Amino acid sequence: MKEILSTKNTMVKELKKLHKKKYREEKRQYMIEGFHLIEEAVKAGAEIDWILFNQRGKTEWTDWLEQQPDELLIYVSEEVLVSLSELPTPQGLIAIVKMPDDEKKIEFTGGWLLLDNVQDPGNVGTMIRTADAAGLSGVILGEGSSDIFSTKVLRAMQGSNYHLPVIRKPLAGIIAGFKESKVPVYGTELNREAVSYQKITNSKDYALIMGNEGQGVASEFLAMTDQNIYIPIKGAAESLNVAIAAGILMYHLENNN
Known part of the structure; x- marks a missing residue:
């Protein structure tokens, strides 16, 4: 399992850019925070690139994290997670998700x-x-x-x-x-x-x-x-x-x- 403990890490700097629409569209990625949203994404079959978690996330959702592919998991320090989060009180889990193809066919029913x-x-x-x-x-x-x-x-x-x-x-x-x-x-x-x-x-x-x-x-x-x-x-x-x-x-x- 990968670890990132410094906010100066290159990957952390790149992920911070996902808070801007221009960069999200360029990288075709977006960020979601908190267990509920990440669980919904996984259940729906969304393509997850990484799941970042700190000690709180590890403590509260150990069983769920153990069910996820190891190559997706990145343990991060509290400082790293706070630097990426936009929540007043981060919940300990952040996922980076691939944007879906927006060219869905519209059925004019319902x-x-x-x-x-x-x-x-x-x-x-x-x-x-x-x-x-x-x-x-x-x-x-x-x-x-x-x-x-x-x-x-x-x-x-x-x-x-x-x-x-x-x-x-x-x-x-x-x-x-x-x-x-x-x-x-x-x-x-x-x-x-x-x-x-x-x-x-x-x-x-x-x-x-x-x-x-x-x-x-x-x-x-x-x-x-x-x-x-x-x-x-x-x-x-x-x-x-x-x-x-x-x-x-x-x-x-x-x-x-």
């Missing part, structure tokens, strides 16, 4: 969540996790949306990216594909043409577009939808958080088909 320029990592991760919980077929991230391989998005997803397809594609062509397949596409906007989501009785197949936290769904995409919908607000709040709104709409559409 429920799909489309994200247009949703920039907050917590919102993106939460919506993907909710889509997983609600039983959607997949999530498509349009241009401008937060990178799912950032540490914050990965933590918010809690492993849901291993349970359903999460694909990055320009939305214009995707929306056109749903419409060609006779699948209704719903945008989210408050205007005269929009209707309350409660009036929508959906088929088992649909696409739901959620937009940027401040600007909403782009007008070009709203013009392509079959119907734009909104959530009535009864109190004094001006609007709902986009992840909360997405959860309400996804569960409604899934339970009314």
